[in-house]
Amino acid sequence: MKEERLLTVFGGISDGYIEESAPGRGRKTGSVRRKWGMLAACLCLAAAAAFAVLRAMPWSAGLSADPQDRLLAAIRTDGILLDAQILTELPVMGRVAVYEQLFPPGYYVSETAPPPGSGARLEAFLGQLFLDDGEKVWYRVKDMKELKYLISRDRDGELKLWEFHSFVVLDGLLARLRAVEASEQELADAEDAIRQRWLDADLTPYTYGEVYRMVFAVESAEDLAYIVASPSTANNQPLGLEIQKQVGTHRFNDREVISRFYDATANVVCFGRSNQVGFRDYRYSYSFSTDAANKLDSGEETWATRYLRVVLPSGTSIDRWKYSALSGSFYEFDGIATEPLPEETVSMLNEIFGIE
């Protein structure tokens, strides 16, 4: 059909026209497409807008008694939760926590501000006062003891929902700046600004045990209800789908398994938002390994990766973690890097998740 051909061939127009017309570029927000210098400035600012992400949340959209589900339902649209990487930093128990804003319905694409008044439904979830940083007043979420989510109220009364992202690690931030070719002077200025802003804060690498304790009120394995492991969905070609089917999604309720998992994760060293570990070698060989350089197409990546969801007795879940047997380490969205695990820990986790 001629009309369809026109539409199809129109797909071949020049990149520049596609770029300039991308959704979200119609409005000027003054906070987009920052170059590295702006990135350095962002490290010192309360909020940093970079780019937007959209994530299909792993839990179902069904009604639930859990505070987390009800909270997210308040800003969910059509079963998909939209979140954007607008980050802010807050002092939490001697460290600097990075929180990421989650967006309400109506906000679909990057680089535009969410519509005013769209956070109104969050009013019902306001809990105890957590912090007043001069720009925003921060509240815990009602009926939720964890600090996974916080609600902020701007000076104009607008409510926003935030999710814990990571802790600030100075070396990790500097590594990100080096990756965009900052000069030594610029690095020194950035470090100075960060240290001055967070005078007494601990900016060294942290263990995930600290995240468990400070953010999720988890002190031991007893505070974890169960773990769900599902296969990587990066390869949706026939082979990848077949492997996903074979791997399947498994729920682990066994206390011994949970205890071993907790011990393995509580000691993991995290580097925050860092590019330091961007080019890791594959460290382990398995029976399923091939010589293929392309571990995704070969299916090994799907075999060896598990998306993890750790659920607490309250129903709140820790769902950003992934485990890769190929690199022998955990990793999170947004390049949150962790130290590779000892070989015996890798073996133990592989046994739990059935990776061999």
Next chain:
Amino acid sequence: MDDLQIINLYWARSENAILETSRKYGPYCRSIAYGILRSEEDSEECVNDTWLRAWDAMPPHRPASLRAFLGRITRNLSLNRLKALSAEKRGGSQVTLAVEELGESIPAPGGVERTVEDRELAELFDRFLSQLGPEARRIFVRRYWYLSPIGEIAAEYGMSESKVKISLLRSRGKLKKLLEKEGITL
């Protein structure tokens, strides 16, 4: 992470390449796929397939614009999927409308005509777009490349829906004239 770093991850065959791509361009590609398919499940699959195509293409490819490169793949995959789904009457209302609208640009038979290859036609589209004003061009591309609904375009550009429609009408008229002038038949 900037685009060059992401492309380098693909070249290094790093497992983080797809993660970082998804992180940065997930919403962009998903909005393209959803605009065409109007189904979250189908959009999700197209976007996942986009990452896989990107993985296949890099190396050897080093796209000048990663955004446009990924968007183009998503658009193609989504339109292909839409064809497969059309028998089931699922999704695609924006595509149907856009196809009908674009049909107005096709010159009536008659006069000196010639058929052209897709490549030549794409170049003609580029020439046509270069002749439009910046606002009209963006509106046209949003409608017929991104297949965005009129209301969404109007909201983003701070104008009424009727103004968007008029802009599109004029642009389609110009496209028709250009096709006629070039004596192109489809």
